[in-house]
Amino acid sequence: MAGRESNFRNMVITLFLVTFVAAGALGLVYEFTKEAIAEAKLKAQSEAIEKVLPSFEELGETFKVAAENGEDTIEIFPAYQDDQLVGYAVKTFTNQGYSGYISIMAGIDNSGNFTGYEVLEHDETPGLGSKMNEWFRNEEKPAQSVIGKNPESTEFEVTKDGGDIDGITASTITSRAFLEALKRAYRAYEEQEDLNTGSAGQ
Amino acid sequence: MNQWKNFTKGFIKENPVFVLLLGMCPTLGVTSSAINGLGMGLATTFVLVMSNIVVSIIKKQIPDKVRIPSFIVIIATFVTIVELAMEAYLPSLFKSLGLFIPLIVVNCIVLGRAEAFASKNNLVSSVVDGFGIGFGFSFALVLLGGIRELLGSGKLFSITVYPEDYVTLLFVLAPGAFIVLGYLIAIINRIKKD
Numbered sequence: 001m002a003g004r005e006s007n008f009r010n011m012v013i014t015l016f017l018v019t020f021v022a023a024g025a026l027g028l029v030y031e032f033t034k035e036a037i038a039e040a041k042l043k044a045q046s047e048a049i050e051k052v053l054p055s056f057e058e059l060g061e062t063f064k065v066a067a068e069n070g071e072d073t074i075e076i077f078p079a080y081q082d083d084q085l086v087g088y089a090v091k092t093f094t095n096q097g098y099s100g101y102i103s104i105m106a107g108i109d110n111s112g113n114f115t116g117y118e119v120l121e122h123d124e125t126p127g128l129g130s131k132m133n134e135w136f137r138n139e140e141k142p143a144q145s146v147i148g149k150n151p152e153s154t155e156f157e158v159t160k161d162g163g164d165i166d167g168i169t170a171s172t173i174t175s176r177a178f179l180e181a182l183k184r185a186y187r188a189y190e191e192q193e194d195l196n197t198g199s200a201g202q
Numbered sequence: 203m204n205q206w207k208n209f210t211k212g213f214i215k216e217n218p219v220f221v222l223l224l225g226m227c228p229t230l231g232v233t234s235s236a237i238n239g240l241g242m243g244l245a246t247t248f249v250l251v252m253s254n255i256v257v258s259i260i261k262k263q264i265p266d267k268v269r270i271p272s273f274i275v276i277i278a279t280f281v282t283i284v285e286l287a288m289e290a291y292l293p294s295l296f297k298s299l300g301l302f303i304p305l306i307v308v309n310c311i312v313l314g315r316a317e318a319f320a321s322k323n324n325l326v327s328s329v330v331d332g333f334g335i336g337f338g339f340s341f342a343l344v345l346l347g348g349i350r351e352l353l354g355s356g357k358l359f360s361i362t363v364y365p366e367d368y369v370t371l372l373f374v375l376a377p378g379a380f381i382v383l384g385y386l387i388a389i390i391n392r393i394k395k396d
Protein backbone atom coordinates (compact mmCIF):
# COMPACT_ATOMS: atom_id res chain seq x y z
CA MET A 1 0.00 0.00 0.00
CA ALA A 2 1.50 3.25 -1.12
CA GLY A 3 0.23 5.58 1.55
CA ARG A 4 1.72 8.90 2.50
CA GLU A 5 4.77 8.94 4.66
CA SER A 6 3.86 8.24 8.29
CA ASN A 7 5.38 11.33 9.82
CA PHE A 8 3.76 13.15 12.71
CA ARG A 9 2.35 16.00 10.64
CA ASN A 10 0.71 13.75 8.06
CA MET A 11 -0.83 11.52 10.70
CA VAL A 12 -2.31 14.41 12.67
CA ILE A 13 -3.72 16.06 9.56
CA THR A 14 -5.20 12.78 8.27
CA LEU A 15 -6.88 11.85 11.52
CA PHE A 16 -8.17 15.38 11.97
CA LEU A 17 -9.69 15.45 8.50
CA VAL A 18 -11.22 11.98 8.78
CA THR A 19 -12.87 12.69 12.12
CA PHE A 20 -13.91 16.18 11.01
CA VAL A 21 -15.73 14.91 7.93
CA ALA A 22 -17.25 12.03 9.91
CA ALA A 23 -18.57 14.39 12.58
CA GLY A 24 -20.02 16.70 9.95
CA ALA A 25 -21.76 13.84 8.15
CA LEU A 26 -23.22 12.46 11.38
CA GLY A 27 -24.47 15.88 12.47
CA LEU A 28 -26.23 16.27 9.16
CA VAL A 29 -27.88 12.83 9.29
CA TYR A 30 -28.89 13.38 12.91
CA GLU A 31 -30.61 16.66 12.10
CA PHE A 32 -32.29 15.04 9.15
CA THR A 33 -33.67 12.02 11.02
CA LYS A 34 -34.39 13.68 14.39
CA GLU A 35 -38.01 14.48 13.64
CA ALA A 36 -38.77 11.16 12.00
CA ILE A 37 -37.38 9.30 15.03
CA ALA A 38 -39.46 11.34 17.48
CA GLU A 39 -42.53 10.80 15.29
CA ALA A 40 -41.96 7.04 15.08
CA LYS A 41 -41.69 6.81 18.87
CA LEU A 42 -44.84 8.86 19.39
CA LYS A 43 -46.69 6.81 16.81
CA ALA A 44 -45.71 3.53 18.46
CA GLN A 45 -47.00 4.91 21.76
CA SER A 46 -50.32 6.16 20.44
CA GLU A 47 -50.87 2.91 18.53
CA ALA A 48 -50.35 1.01 21.76
CA ILE A 49 -52.84 3.27 23.56
CA GLU A 50 -55.44 2.70 20.85
CA LYS A 51 -54.99 -1.04 21.15
CA VAL A 52 -55.44 -1.27 24.90
CA LEU A 53 -58.47 0.98 25.31
CA PRO A 54 -61.98 0.76 23.84
CA SER A 55 -62.72 3.44 21.28
CA PHE A 56 -62.14 6.99 22.41
CA GLU A 57 -62.02 10.38 20.75
CA GLU A 58 -59.14 12.19 22.32
CA LEU A 59 -56.46 11.90 24.93
CA GLY A 60 -56.34 14.29 27.82
CA GLU A 61 -53.26 15.70 29.43
CA THR A 62 -50.65 13.12 30.42
CA PHE A 63 -49.93 12.64 34.12
CA LYS A 64 -46.65 11.41 35.45
CA VAL A 65 -46.57 9.50 38.70
CA ALA A 66 -43.32 8.63 40.44
CA ALA A 67 -42.83 4.92 40.96
CA GLU A 68 -42.17 3.68 44.49
CA ASN A 69 -38.45 3.32 43.84
CA GLY A 70 -38.36 7.05 43.22
CA GLU A 71 -36.34 6.73 40.00
CA ASP A 72 -38.83 5.71 37.34
CA THR A 73 -42.07 7.35 36.39
CA ILE A 74 -45.37 5.85 35.35
CA GLU A 75 -47.23 7.78 32.68
CA ILE A 76 -51.02 7.95 32.68
CA PHE A 77 -52.97 8.94 29.57
CA PRO A 78 -56.65 9.67 30.26
CA ALA A 79 -58.94 8.97 27.28
CA TYR A 80 -62.19 10.84 26.60
CA GLN A 81 -65.26 10.19 24.49
CA ASP A 82 -67.80 13.04 24.21
CA ASP A 83 -66.01 14.77 27.08
CA GLN A 84 -66.66 11.72 29.26
CA LEU A 85 -63.72 9.87 30.74
CA VAL A 86 -63.73 6.35 29.31
CA GLY A 87 -60.54 5.03 30.82
CA TYR A 88 -56.84 5.39 31.29
CA ALA A 89 -53.88 4.00 29.42
CA VAL A 90 -51.07 3.47 31.91
CA LYS A 91 -47.48 3.01 30.79
CA THR A 92 -46.08 0.77 33.47
CA PHE A 93 -42.95 -1.33 33.95
CA THR A 94 -41.22 -3.96 36.02
CA ASN A 95 -37.60 -4.79 36.69
CA GLN A 96 -38.37 -8.32 37.80
CA GLY A 97 -38.45 -9.94 34.35
CA TYR A 98 -36.27 -12.93 33.54
CA SER A 99 -34.01 -10.50 31.66
CA GLY A 100 -34.84 -7.43 33.72
CA TYR A 101 -36.82 -4.53 32.43
CA ILE A 102 -40.25 -4.94 30.83
CA SER A 103 -42.37 -1.99 29.74
CA ILE A 104 -46.12 -2.44 29.26
CA MET A 105 -48.98 -0.19 28.17
CA ALA A 106 -52.09 -1.22 30.09
CA GLY A 107 -55.67 -0.02 29.57
CA ILE A 108 -57.96 0.42 32.57
CA ASP A 109 -61.61 1.43 32.25
CA ASN A 110 -63.73 3.57 34.58
CA SER A 111 -64.58 0.72 36.91
CA GLY A 112 -60.95 -0.33 37.31
CA ASN A 113 -61.02 -3.38 35.05
CA PHE A 114 -58.20 -4.05 32.63
CA THR A 115 -59.36 -3.58 29.04
CA GLY A 116 -56.15 -4.61 27.33
CA TYR A 117 -52.40 -4.40 27.36
CA GLU A 118 -49.49 -4.23 24.98
CA VAL A 119 -45.91 -5.16 25.79
CA LEU A 120 -43.74 -2.29 24.55
CA GLU A 121 -40.26 -3.43 25.48
CA HIS A 122 -38.84 -6.68 26.79
CA ASP A 123 -35.87 -9.02 26.53
CA GLU A 124 -37.57 -12.21 27.68
CA THR A 125 -36.65 -15.57 26.19
CA PRO A 126 -38.13 -15.95 22.70
CA GLY A 127 -40.75 -18.71 22.64
CA LEU A 128 -41.13 -18.78 26.42
CA GLY A 129 -41.45 -15.47 28.26
CA SER A 130 -42.10 -13.58 25.05
CA LYS A 131 -45.50 -15.32 24.89
CA MET A 132 -46.79 -12.84 27.47
CA ASN A 133 -47.98 -10.50 24.74
CA GLU A 134 -50.67 -13.05 23.81
CA TRP A 135 -50.96 -15.29 26.84
CA PHE A 136 -52.66 -12.93 29.27
CA ARG A 137 -55.36 -11.84 26.83
CA ASN A 138 -56.37 -15.22 25.46
CA GLU A 139 -60.17 -15.06 25.45
CA GLU A 140 -60.53 -18.81 25.01
CA LYS A 141 -58.76 -19.47 28.29
CA PRO A 142 -60.27 -17.15 30.89
CA ALA A 143 -58.14 -18.60 33.69
CA GLN A 144 -55.01 -17.05 32.21
CA SER A 145 -56.54 -13.82 30.88
CA VAL A 146 -56.38 -10.52 32.75
CA ILE A 147 -58.88 -8.77 30.50
CA GLY A 148 -62.00 -7.60 32.32
CA LYS A 149 -60.42 -8.40 35.67
CA ASN A 150 -59.65 -6.12 38.54
CA PRO A 151 -56.86 -6.52 41.13
CA GLU A 152 -59.46 -5.71 43.84
CA SER A 153 -61.62 -8.74 43.14
CA THR A 154 -59.03 -11.03 41.56
CA GLU A 155 -55.75 -12.01 43.17
CA PHE A 156 -53.13 -10.86 40.62
CA GLU A 157 -50.63 -13.61 41.41
CA VAL A 158 -49.83 -16.76 39.45
CA THR A 159 -51.73 -19.84 40.63
CA LYS A 160 -48.45 -21.36 41.77
CA ASP A 161 -48.17 -18.56 44.36
CA GLY A 162 -51.80 -18.94 45.40
CA GLY A 163 -53.19 -16.33 43.02
CA ASP A 164 -56.00 -16.45 40.47
CA ILE A 165 -54.13 -16.10 37.15
CA ASP A 166 -52.62 -19.05 35.30
CA GLY A 167 -49.00 -18.15 34.51
CA ILE A 168 -47.17 -18.99 31.29
CA THR A 169 -46.00 -22.61 31.26
CA ALA A 170 -42.26 -22.75 31.99
CA SER A 171 -42.08 -18.96 32.45
CA THR A 172 -43.16 -18.32 36.02
CA ILE A 173 -40.65 -15.52 36.54
CA THR A 174 -41.89 -13.62 33.51
CA SER A 175 -45.49 -14.19 34.58
CA ARG A 176 -44.81 -12.86 38.08
CA ALA A 177 -43.06 -9.82 36.63
CA PHE A 178 -45.90 -9.18 34.22
CA LEU A 179 -48.51 -9.27 36.97
CA GLU A 180 -46.33 -7.06 39.13
CA ALA A 181 -46.26 -4.46 36.35
CA LEU A 182 -50.06 -4.62 36.01
CA LYS A 183 -50.52 -4.19 39.76
CA ARG A 184 -48.21 -1.20 39.62
CA ALA A 185 -50.36 0.26 36.83
CA TYR A 186 -53.45 -0.31 38.94
CA ARG A 187 -51.94 1.43 41.97
CA ALA A 188 -51.07 4.43 39.79
CA TYR A 189 -54.62 4.42 38.45
CA GLU A 190 -56.06 4.31 41.98
CA GLU A 191 -53.95 7.25 43.08
CA GLN A 192 -55.16 9.16 40.07
CA GLU A 193 -58.78 8.29 40.79
CA ASP A 194 -58.39 9.38 44.43
CA LEU A 195 -57.08 12.74 43.26
CA ASN A 196 -59.97 13.14 40.83
CA THR A 197 -62.73 12.29 43.31
CA GLY A 198 -60.98 14.45 45.91
CA SER A 199 -61.03 17.51 43.68
CA ALA A 200 -64.60 16.79 42.57
CA GLY A 201 -65.77 16.72 46.19
CA GLN A 202 -64.47 20.19 46.92
CA MET B 203 -9.56 -9.63 -11.74
CA ASN B 204 -12.69 -11.24 -13.04
CA GLN B 205 -15.49 -9.16 -11.47
CA TRP B 206 -18.09 -11.93 -11.61
CA LYS B 207 -15.78 -14.27 -9.70
CA ASN B 208 -15.01 -11.40 -7.36
CA PHE B 209 -18.73 -11.02 -6.70
CA THR B 210 -19.70 -14.68 -6.31
CA LYS B 211 -16.81 -15.69 -4.06
CA GLY B 212 -18.73 -14.30 -1.06
CA PHE B 213 -21.53 -16.87 -1.36
CA ILE B 214 -19.70 -20.17 -0.98
CA LYS B 215 -15.95 -20.00 -1.53
CA GLU B 216 -15.23 -17.13 0.83
CA ASN B 217 -18.53 -16.93 2.65
CA PRO B 218 -17.84 -14.73 5.69
CA VAL B 219 -19.94 -16.86 8.04
CA PHE B 220 -19.49 -20.43 6.84
CA VAL B 221 -15.91 -20.32 5.62
CA LEU B 222 -14.10 -17.30 7.09
CA LEU B 223 -16.08 -17.65 10.36
CA LEU B 224 -16.07 -13.89 10.88
CA GLY B 225 -18.75 -11.81 12.58
CA MET B 226 -20.02 -14.64 14.79
CA CYS B 227 -21.59 -12.36 17.39
CA PRO B 228 -24.30 -10.81 15.18
CA THR B 229 -24.63 -14.12 13.32
CA LEU B 230 -25.58 -16.10 16.38
CA GLY B 231 -27.36 -13.25 18.12
CA VAL B 232 -29.86 -11.99 15.56
CA THR B 233 -30.77 -15.09 13.59
CA SER B 234 -33.79 -16.15 15.63
CA SER B 235 -35.88 -15.38 12.54
CA ALA B 236 -35.29 -15.05 8.81
CA ILE B 237 -36.42 -11.44 8.69
CA ASN B 238 -33.99 -10.43 11.44
CA GLY B 239 -31.19 -12.12 9.52
CA LEU B 240 -32.15 -10.30 6.35
CA GLY B 241 -32.28 -6.91 8.10
CA MET B 242 -28.90 -7.43 9.73
CA GLY B 243 -27.39 -8.74 6.49
CA LEU B 244 -28.57 -5.77 4.44
CA ALA B 245 -27.47 -3.25 7.08
CA THR B 246 -24.02 -4.84 7.10
CA THR B 247 -23.94 -4.89 3.29
CA PHE B 248 -24.63 -1.15 3.17
CA VAL B 249 -21.84 -0.44 5.65
CA LEU B 250 -19.46 -2.77 3.79
CA VAL B 251 -20.07 -1.20 0.40
CA MET B 252 -19.89 2.37 1.65
CA SER B 253 -16.76 1.85 3.72
CA ASN B 254 -15.10 -0.07 0.87
CA ILE B 255 -15.85 2.85 -1.47
CA VAL B 256 -14.43 5.47 0.86
CA VAL B 257 -11.40 3.42 1.85
CA SER B 258 -10.47 2.61 -1.73
CA ILE B 259 -10.80 6.29 -2.72
CA ILE B 260 -8.69 7.72 0.07
CA LYS B 261 -6.26 4.82 0.51
CA LYS B 262 -3.39 6.78 -1.06
CA GLN B 263 -3.89 9.76 1.25
CA ILE B 264 -3.71 7.82 4.49
CA PRO B 265 -0.36 7.24 6.20
CA ASP B 266 0.17 3.55 6.96
CA LYS B 267 0.49 3.94 10.70
CA VAL B 268 -2.93 5.56 11.19
CA ARG B 269 -4.88 3.54 8.65
CA ILE B 270 -6.68 1.31 11.17
CA PRO B 271 -8.04 4.20 13.29
CA SER B 272 -9.09 6.01 10.11
CA PHE B 273 -10.91 2.91 8.82
CA ILE B 274 -12.67 2.45 12.17
CA VAL B 275 -13.89 6.06 12.15
CA ILE B 276 -15.19 5.68 8.59
CA ILE B 277 -16.98 2.42 9.44
CA ALA B 278 -18.43 3.80 12.68
CA THR B 279 -19.80 6.79 10.78
CA PHE B 280 -21.69 4.61 8.32
CA VAL B 281 -22.95 2.34 11.09
CA THR B 282 -24.37 5.32 12.97
CA ILE B 283 -26.02 6.56 9.78
CA VAL B 284 -27.67 3.13 9.34
CA GLU B 285 -28.76 3.14 12.97
CA LEU B 286 -30.35 6.59 12.77
CA ALA B 287 -32.05 5.86 9.46
CA MET B 288 -33.41 2.54 10.69
CA GLU B 289 -34.74 4.06 13.90
CA ALA B 290 -36.45 6.77 11.90
CA TYR B 291 -37.93 4.80 9.01
CA LEU B 292 -38.08 1.13 10.11
CA PRO B 293 -38.90 1.35 13.83
CA SER B 294 -40.17 -2.22 14.14
CA LEU B 295 -37.00 -3.70 12.65
CA PHE B 296 -34.98 -1.37 14.84
CA LYS B 297 -36.79 -2.75 17.86
CA SER B 298 -35.55 -6.27 17.23
CA LEU B 299 -32.10 -5.43 15.82
CA GLY B 300 -31.33 -2.21 17.67
CA LEU B 301 -28.93 -3.79 20.10
CA PHE B 302 -26.85 -5.41 17.37
CA ILE B 303 -26.56 -2.52 14.91
CA PRO B 304 -23.78 -0.68 16.80
CA LEU B 305 -21.90 -3.97 16.88
CA ILE B 306 -21.40 -3.78 13.10
CA VAL B 307 -18.58 -1.34 13.93
CA VAL B 308 -16.55 -4.12 15.49
CA ASN B 309 -17.75 -6.74 13.02
CA CYS B 310 -14.45 -8.07 11.74
CA ILE B 311 -15.96 -8.67 8.29
CA VAL B 312 -16.20 -4.94 7.62
CA LEU B 313 -12.75 -4.00 8.90
CA GLY B 314 -11.33 -7.14 7.35
CA ARG B 315 -12.55 -6.20 3.88
CA ALA B 316 -11.39 -2.60 4.27
CA GLU B 317 -7.94 -3.72 5.36
CA ALA B 318 -7.47 -6.80 3.20
CA PHE B 319 -9.27 -5.76 0.03
CA ALA B 320 -10.35 -2.13 -0.38
CA SER B 321 -7.02 -0.67 0.71
CA LYS B 322 -5.25 -2.70 -1.99
CA ASN B 323 -7.70 -2.64 -4.90
CA ASN B 324 -9.37 -0.07 -7.11
CA LEU B 325 -12.82 1.43 -6.62
CA VAL B 326 -14.81 -0.88 -8.91
CA SER B 327 -13.33 -4.09 -7.49
CA SER B 328 -13.92 -2.79 -3.96
CA VAL B 329 -17.58 -2.03 -4.62
CA VAL B 330 -18.10 -5.47 -6.19
CA ASP B 331 -16.28 -7.08 -3.27
CA GLY B 332 -18.45 -5.17 -0.79
CA PHE B 333 -21.66 -6.34 -2.47
CA GLY B 334 -20.39 -9.91 -2.86
CA ILE B 335 -19.31 -10.35 0.73
CA GLY B 336 -22.35 -8.42 2.00
CA PHE B 337 -24.82 -10.56 0.08
CA GLY B 338 -22.92 -13.68 1.10
CA PHE B 339 -23.30 -12.60 4.72
CA SER B 340 -27.01 -11.83 4.21
CA PHE B 341 -27.52 -15.19 2.49
CA ALA B 342 -25.88 -16.98 5.42
CA LEU B 343 -27.95 -15.08 7.99
CA VAL B 344 -31.24 -15.64 6.16
CA LEU B 345 -30.48 -19.35 5.77
CA LEU B 346 -29.54 -19.71 9.43
CA GLY B 347 -32.46 -17.55 10.59
CA GLY B 348 -34.92 -19.35 8.31
CA ILE B 349 -33.97 -22.81 9.56
CA ARG B 350 -34.07 -21.72 13.20
CA GLU B 351 -37.41 -19.96 12.75
CA LEU B 352 -38.92 -22.94 10.94
CA LEU B 353 -37.78 -25.49 13.52
CA GLY B 354 -38.17 -23.30 16.58
CA SER B 355 -41.42 -21.44 16.02
CA GLY B 356 -43.04 -23.20 13.04
CA LYS B 357 -42.93 -20.07 10.88
CA LEU B 358 -40.99 -18.78 7.91
CA PHE B 359 -40.73 -15.02 7.37
CA SER B 360 -43.42 -14.75 10.10
CA ILE B 361 -45.88 -16.89 8.10
CA THR B 362 -47.07 -19.94 10.03
CA VAL B 363 -46.04 -23.18 8.35
CA TYR B 364 -47.14 -25.70 10.95
CA PRO B 365 -48.83 -25.45 14.37
CA GLU B 366 -46.82 -24.28 17.33
CA ASP B 367 -47.52 -27.46 19.28
CA TYR B 368 -44.91 -29.36 17.29
CA VAL B 369 -42.01 -26.90 17.43
CA THR B 370 -38.61 -27.57 18.98
CA LEU B 371 -38.14 -24.49 21.08
CA LEU B 372 -34.40 -25.13 21.45
CA PHE B 373 -33.73 -23.80 17.96
CA VAL B 374 -34.77 -20.21 18.64
CA LEU B 375 -32.68 -20.20 21.81
CA ALA B 376 -28.91 -19.69 21.84
CA PRO B 377 -27.84 -23.37 21.69
CA GLY B 378 -29.94 -23.85 18.55
CA ALA B 379 -27.85 -21.21 16.79
CA PHE B 380 -24.67 -23.17 17.42
CA ILE B 381 -26.24 -26.48 16.39
CA VAL B 382 -27.66 -25.16 13.10
CA LEU B 383 -24.47 -23.24 12.32
CA GLY B 384 -22.39 -26.37 12.91
CA TYR B 385 -24.48 -28.45 10.51
CA LEU B 386 -24.46 -25.70 7.87
CA ILE B 387 -20.67 -25.39 8.03
CA ALA B 388 -20.37 -29.15 7.63
CA ILE B 389 -22.63 -29.07 4.56
CA ILE B 390 -20.75 -26.14 3.01
CA ASN B 391 -17.44 -27.91 3.57
CA ARG B 392 -18.81 -30.97 1.80
CA ILE B 393 -19.99 -28.84 -1.16
CA LYS B 394 -16.63 -27.06 -1.37
CA LYS B 395 -14.77 -30.37 -1.55
CA ASP B 396 -16.37 -31.35 -4.85
